[in-house]
Amino acid sequence: MSRTALARAYRPRRFSEVATQEHVSSTLRTAVQRGRVAHAYLFCGPRGVGKTTLARVLAMALNCPDRSESGEPCGVCDSCERIWSGRTSLDVVEIDAASNRGVDDARDLRERAMYAPSEQGRFKVYIIDEAHMLTREAWNALLKILEEPPPRVIFVFATTEPQKIQQAAPPILSRCQRFDFHRIGTAELLERMRQVLAAEGVQADDEVLLPIAQRADGGMRDALSLLDQVLSFTEGTPSGADVRRVLGLVEDELYLDLADIVAEQRTADVFGFVGGLLARGYDLVEFYRGLADFLRALLMIRLTGEVTGIRRDLRERYEAAAARFEPGDLLRMLSQVAELDTDGRFRKSGQQQILIELLLLRFAYLDRTVSIEEVLDALSEGTGPARVERAGTARRRADPPVPSRTSPEVAAVPEAPTTSHPPSPSSEVGKDVAPAREAAPSATPEPSERSVTEAPPAPVAPPAGRRAADDPSSSSGTSAEPLDLQGVRRALRAVIDRGSVAAGLGMMLRGAELAIAEGRRVQVGLPPGSPALKRMSETRLRRPLEQALGEQLGGPVHIDVVAIETSVSDPAQLRLTPERARQERLRRLTSEEPLLDAAVQEWDLELLD
Numbered sequence: 270m271s272r273t274a275l276a277r278a279y280r281p282r283r284f285s286e287v288a289t290q291e292h293v294s295s296t297l298r299t300a301v302q303r304g305r306v307a308h309a310y311l312f313c314g315p316r317g318v319g320k321t322t323l324a325r326v327l328a329m330a331l332n333c334p335d336r337s338e339s340g341e342p343c344g345v346c347d348s349c350e351r352i353w354s355g356r357t358s359l360d361v362v363e364i365d366a367a368s369n370r371g372v373d374d375a376r377d378l379r380e381r382a383m384y385a386p387s388e389q390g391r392f393k394v395y396i397i398d399e400a401h402m403l404t405r406e407a408w409n410a411l412l413k414i415l416e417e418p419p420p421r422v423i424f425v426f427a428t429t430e431p432q433k434i435q436q437a438a439p440p441i442l443s444r445c446q447r448f449d450f451h452r453i454g455t456a457e458l459l460e461r462m463r464q465v466l467a468a469e470g471v472q473a474d475d476e477v478l479l480p481i482a483q484r485a486d487g488g489m490r491d492a493l494s495l496l497d498q499v500l501s502f503t504e505g506t507p508s509g510a511d512v513r514r515v516l517g518l519v520e521d522e523l524y525l526d527l528a529d530i531v532a533e534q535r536t537a538d539v540f541g542f543v544g545g546l547l548a549r550g551y552d553l554v555e556f557y558r559g560l561a562d563f564l565r566a567l568l569m570i571r572l573t574g575e576v577t578g579i580r581r582d583l584r585e586r587y588e589a590a591a592a593r594f595e596p597g598d599l600l601r602m603l604s605q606v607a608e609l610d611t612d613g614r615f616r617k618s619g620q621q622q623i624l625i626e627l628l629l630l631r632f633a634y635l636d637r638t639v640s641i642e643e644v645l646d647a648l649s650e651g652t653g654p655a656r657v658e659r660a661g662t663a664r665r666r667a668d669p670p671v672p673s674r675t676s677p678e679v680a681a682v683p684e685a686p687t688t689s690h691p692p693s694p695s696s697e698v699g700k701d702v703a704p705a706r707e708a709a710p711s712a713t714p715e716p717s718e719r720s721v722t723e724a725p726p727a728p729v730a731p732p733a734g735r736r737a738a739d740d741p742s743s744s745s746g747t748s749a750e751p752l753d754l755q756g757v758r759r760a761l762r763a764v765i766d767r768g769s770v771a772a773g774l775g776m777m778l779r780g781a782e783l784a785i786a787e788g789r790r791v792q793v794g795l796p797p798g799s800p801a802l803k804r805m806s807e808t809r810l811r812r813p814l815e816q817a818l819g820e821q822l823g824g825p826v827h828i829d830v831v832a833i834e835t836s837v838s839d840p841a842q843l844r845l846t847p848e849r850a851r852q853e854r855l856r857r858l859t860s861e862e863p864l865l866d867a868a869v870q871e872w873d874l875e876l877l878d
Contacts (some may be wrong), residue, residue, distance in 0.1 A: 275497040276493040282344030284341060287322060287323055290319050290451065297326075298339065301330045310324075310445055311441075312448050321449055322364075328392070330342040330393055336701070360394065362396070366399045372406040373405050381709050386421055395424050401431070408434075425429060437770050451487065461493075461671070480509070499516075521579070521580060521583050524581070530633065539633060557625065559598055570601060571595075631686060737775075751785075751789070752791065756822065757783055757791055760818055774801055781801075789825060791818070791829070806830050
């Protein structure tokens, strides 16, 4: 015995029954009430959200003999019944543009639209579904009739991809009133399914309905179709296990077990976990989709303390699992999940098991993040490399433990010079610009084990023949206190931030290599091809910066601009890459903060973002 599917049996018959699309249904009902119905509409939105349904309700309202004063159709008369069920009607025609997309079909539609409605006072309504499938020529054939339609003729175009219409026939959009339909929220889907189950005489709790609403992805038709499938599978009251079995969903308990494996870094158990999924017959694509939702739920718990869409009986386990991860770690895992299926790569792959295993192994090997602020606080308090609570911008590498600072394998943190005279330029560059760790005597370090930035060659001596007037050492400035490299860096940043130099020049000076020479001279090292090198070589352009630095440092300062040659022979290695940008940023941070420099050298920290 044949029966009507739930999605068709409970399709709305009035504007007020359409869920979530009040901005569309109220406008159309008011237009019918006031006699201001447009001649062409464009309904856009995801599948199953009510585009065709509202088009039919509009046609019912226009042709209903018992229409209410508010513009609502009665929904039970012969005209409404025919239109609602999609049966033959002389005045309401539904066309599938996917199979009638050519120019000949459009011309036939144009000719049929010229005929008057079957009865006085009625409207002819043409509902064209999947309108984005029409060809450019077909749109051109309809262009004139859409601009000047016959009286009492209404066109309704429904599409899930309005951008294709924009590309194929932009003039069409200006001749239609466009309505964008929204996805239906989980709460509205649950409420509608409860109403349908009550009408069917079936009881079901949220454990049954919630997975269906989540799987429907905002589509009412999909939700009712899945509910119909579950009811056909079960006898009597369906259970949560029945829903998961019918839909092929992965149990939440398995994701919670996976969280324990990742948190405890039991990498060997990853293979057994994935093998268990396949042995039970789970689809890895469905597991992948559920994994993203699971990580999102944990992240929401960590950030907001609340989350919707999880089973009430598992809430405590969710909160316990979320507490084992920092928000930054959950964000990185969720980002890796999103990258796995870029452009459908995972779904199209023939090695889905290997891709899932690699993803989960990356989770298990994931380094924990630690903020720079926490590192500095730990150093200042003398607590050592304790585990911090907040995720941030630096992390420990997954390498063997680094020897103590007193070990000869690690360079000590640079200390202030003990001599009474300022150090030479070469020694300052070697110690203060970018301190590097000494290599271990027993093994050659790998490239990833090298210091963040190697010390550049010492700047060349100032150009000979400089006038005595330009040399502050010949003036009274020689009695001033020697310059401190950290103080010079802070003073230069303050001058740049204050706007004492041009914006473009200030940006280049931020990345310059600084060194201190005798006689309160500051050497500024720039790449040979830098435009700032030529500009700063002119005294008239350099003098304002010297004066501004002198005001910051409490005495006359002289700047020597020198070119720093690179030792890299391959030009490709000079390109700016994310890794080089991170290393340069970390170098600047460590040069500005001695405690952070000590932490980088001691714990082998690496900058993340």
